[in-house]
Structure formats: structure tokens, C-alpha cells
Amino acid sequence: MPRGRGLDVAFDVVARRSTMAQADAALGRRGQLVLVGISADLVDLGPEADYAARRHTVTGHFGYRKRRIEELVTLVACGRLDPSRSVSEVLPLEDIAEGVRRLEENEGNPLRIVIRP
Template sequence: MVGAAPIIAIDPLPSARERALLFGADAALDPLAPGFAEAVREATAGRGLDVAFDFAGVGAARAQAASVLGPFGSLVLAGLTPEPVTIADSIGFCFNVNQVRGHYGSEPEHVEQLVGLASAGRIALAPSITAHVPLAEAADAVARLEKKVGDPIRLVLTP
């Protein structure tokens, strides 16, 4: 909706890639596939990624994302981890004027924007909710997400 194209989802789980396509991604790639970097180049007409978002907080995912950035591309770190950020090819990273940026959550006005978009029917949030879970089962819900029990997307805690 803000002009990003193509949107490429990257996930090792086939079910997550299928979901991403249903939710509007233009392509969905397996990061473990032997031709991954070539598939990214193909999907971006040889340019590489303008922006890569790391939601996993996994060093290997970050390194792989950094390796497929295009010129002036940014790696946005949203997945939290105590692991240090490393850039394997700093010469290429600097030559391409790439950036690493951090992102933590959202601003209060973003919640209002989301509510407005959902109210206007521009986005549907319900398909991304796997289950509603009582607050008393919060620890179990976190474990389900962490271990991917039942292939969850989002669990909503209810009072």
C-alpha cells in the first residue's frame, strides 16, 4: 500500500511461505534453497533488496539478508537478540552504501493508523490470528509460538 514492490517473503517453513503469498507477497523464497541468492536477484530484476526486515533475530538470517541487499539497501533489525551484528563483507557493504537500522515496535500513532485501515476495510487482521488464548495461559502461548506448535501466526491473549 505504500509502493513497496516486489514484496518477497523469506521463510524456511513452506506453510509460512504459502501464507505470505495469500497475504499479498509477490514471491516467497526458501532461505535454505541452494539457489537462494539467485532467486532474490531474479525476483528483483538483478537489483537486490532495497530493504530487508529481519523479524527472526537470528544471526544467520541477518547475514543472509545483508548479502542480498542492493545498492543503497537497508537491513532493518526488528527481531531482538543479544547476538552481535556482524557484516561479513564490509567492503561490499560500504561500496554499495548499505545500512543497518534498528526498529523496536511502533509509535502510538501507528496503532491509530492500523485501526483506521482495518475500519476502512483496507487491511484484514483476522486472517493473521491463529487463536485467542486466555491470559492465564500466556506462558503456554509463548511456548507455542517459540516452538511453532500448530504453525501459529499470532495468538491474541484475552482476559
């Protein structure tokens, strides 16, 4: 962000090469990029010299650490993060087997299934 300070932290929950690059580009100096989930896409954040000069850091995880989940929930609750566009389906608990089948067969784009109790 040439005119602004940029973000301190950006979360990429889509796990696509293009969204990783967009999240990284939105960071300010010493910004942190948090990659949530698993992707088959390569992580490519540009030339190492540019990355080092901006002093960015990247943290990746599967999204299961309690502290990180709490941070994500807080961001959603405050209206700073809207994950709804990355959810491909919301299924009731009784259809969990169908959700697992869709995950196994890679059915859906993006492939994120929320199970509703």
C-alpha cells in the same frame, strides 16, 4: 544478487544471525536492512569495506513504532511478506498468561506468540 538489482528494503523478523545475513545479501546498492525485535545473536554483516561499498544501512527497532507496524501490515496485506513461519503459537486472549510464561521460559522455536482476541 549478482544479476538483479536487489531489494531496496529487507525486514528480518526472525532475529537470527543467519537470517540477518540472508536479508543483507538480498539487498541492492543503497539497500536498507530493518531488524525487528531482539536477538541474543551477534549482528555480523561481513567486512566493513564490503558493507560500505554497497552503501547499505541497518535500522533496528522493537517493532512498536506505529509507522513501522503500518509498513509491515501493508507488506503482509500485499503478499510481499509472510510472517507465519516465524510465529510459534497463536493463543486466544484468555490464554495470555500462558503466552507470557512461554516467553519468560524461552519455550518455542522461533519464539513469537500472537494473541488472538
